[in-house]
Amino acid sequence: MFNSKNRFLVIAAHPDDEVLAIGGILTRARDANVEVAVQFLGEGISARFDPGDFGNADYEMAMKTRMDGAKAALNLLGINKVHYENQYCCRFDSLDILDLVKLVECQIVDFNPTHIFTHNPIEVNVDHRITFRVVETATRPKPGLALREVYSFEIPCSGNWTFDDSFKPNLYVDVKEVWDQKIAAWNFYEGEARDFPFPRSVKGLETMAQYRGMQAGLELAEGLRLLRGVVTSD
Numbered sequence: 001m002f003n004s005k006n007r008f009l010v011i012a013a014h015p016d017d018e019v020l021a022i023g024g025i026l027t028r029a030r031d032a033n034v035e036v037a038v039q040f041l042g043e044g045i046s047a048r049f050d051p052g053d054f055g056n057a058d059y060e061m062a063m064k065t066r067m068d069g070a071k072a073a074l075n076l077l078g079i080n081k082v083h084y085e086n087q088y089c090c091r092f093d094s095l096d097i098l099d100l101v102k103l104v105e106c107q108i109v110d111f112n113p114t115h116i117f118t119h120n121p122i123e124v125n126v127d128h129r130i131t132f133r134v135v136e137t138a139t140r141p142k143p144g145l146a147l148r149e150v151y152s153f154e155i156p157c158s159g160n161w162t163f164d165d166s167f168k169p170n171l172y173v174d175v176k177e178v179w180d181q182k183i184a185a186w187n188f189y190e191g192e193a194r195d196f197p198f199p200r201s202v203k204g205l206e207t208m209a210q211y212r213g214m215q216a217g218l219e220l221a222e223g224l225r226l227l228r229g230v231v232t233s234d
């Protein structure tokens with residue numbers, strides 16, 4: 001996975017999902033000189049505002065804070081290819097899915113990733129669920145693309161609070177050596193953390209990584225689920 005010939009494309013619903021889910025993996029990618037691009041489909045803040053307040057001063061301030069956090073976090077992770085699609089947060093179900101699919105398809109053609117990382121469908125957050133469906137459609141196998149592996153990841157909170165089913169990783173990545181980098185990146189997202197036992201706390205993130213680690217004989221791990229893998233003859 002961490003081969004400098006690979007290109008990782010992360011397709012996330014909101015700025016901060018990339019760090020919460022795979023901040024350790026992205027740090028390891030940085031250290032291995034893997035080229036990484038990130039596409040955020042939504043802006044991640046408008047769910048906290050009434051629609052009539054979209055665009056007002058408080059909204060713009062919240063947007064700036066989130067964007068500043070994303071820029072600083074991704075800078076730490078060595079990622080400079082970032083695309084913000086800025087759809088309204090937690091309202092992806094009011095969009096035409098095809099429009100989102102086309103945005104992702106453009107990224108896949110432009111960046112030609114070998115690996116794609118995105119959400120899983122077993123999440124409370126509607127944007128996360130729809131992003132999974134969008135990527136499922138946008139990654140339809142096509143000749144000539146470099147894409148070899150598509151993975152889903154998990155988001156604390158949205159992934160922990162489902163009623164029935166839960167995310168089932170089948171690939172575990174050791175992130176012990178880079179854990180401090182993940183937390184440093186997370187800390188750039190000002191105002192997104194809350195106190196433990198909220199899952200999106202530093203202790204919550206560590207507890208999640210310890211739990212995934214225990215499933216794989218590791219101290220701290222991030223879990224992925226391989227959705228499609230292709231082994232070619234070259």
Ligand SMILES: [Zn+2]
Binds near residue numbers: 013014155
């Ligand atoms: Zn999210």
